[in-house]
Amino acid sequence: MKGRILSGMRPTGSLHIGHLSVIQNWVALQNDYECYYSIVDLHALTTAYEDRLNYPSLRREIALDWLSVGIDPQKSAVFIQSQVKEHAELHLLFSMFTPLSWLERVPTYKDQIQQLSQQGKDLGTYGFLGYPLLQAADILVYKANVVPVGEDQLPHIELSREVARRFNHLFGTVFPEPQGLVGKVPLLPGVDGRKMSKSYNNAISLAASPEEVKTRVQQMITDPARLRKDDPGHPEVCIVDKFHQIYTPEVAEVEENCRAGKVGCVACKRHLAENLEKLLRPFRERRDYWGESGRVEKVLAEGAERARVTAAETMKEVRSVMGL
């Protein structure tokens, strides 16, 4: 094993194929690292504290999404953040020596406050300011060396490193400085050409049924200049082509046939739908397996158990060097 990994996602809705590369990256890392993958419900609570009734099903869905793509609970600890109290304890202890200015200058902070206040959310809370500090606690409580994240999260990893350094300087060396690992994420639009997002209703869900896959592909916007099947097409303006580029090995041929007016949009879409179906079918099968009575619940209970053991070891050290 090359070290420890921690990563997390907020349970804010079921995942779509735009999230796939991130989870596949997690899956690949399972073989080389001791991995902790957390459903960070406390982070979700910092911006959506009134959604509480939805959390049980949101947590279960995202766990199923991960398992369906190949997160293996034999290898990785898959758990719910709020079930491992050490995260909250370390967050509190970190708050004692983290300068307010460090949190106020995190670039996501003011952005998010502005964006979400337009949607009528009040984020002038103590919890929201502490969001990245809670994330630092998530990472450091496992002494994680590597944190696979999206590029937008790098400022939060940087803050975690600063908190680790300050702690080590004040109390003695306990924490390694974690490294962010940004995976390659292919840019995938939604079926309407906007960003793929559940809230735009333009996403292909990881749990999509064969019928849903077909419908979504039918909704994809093609070259508007191509009225008849034998008109020459322009793949660069076609959403179907954006997907072929990722999911169709013989994409060059597809584009050539389109440009030459040899294959019409209907057949081209059918081809894509078949490839997407090949991609999603194994996920659906694994989802069915894990979705059976009590299986996810067991994974999450055992994951939390394992996470707690590691987290408790760290907290013992932390309490001791802090004089508690």
Ligand code: TRP
């Ligand atoms: N802030 C992360 C996001 O929005 C989620 C997260 C919380 C996280 N704690 C984490 C990611 C720890 C990596 C490690 O995507």
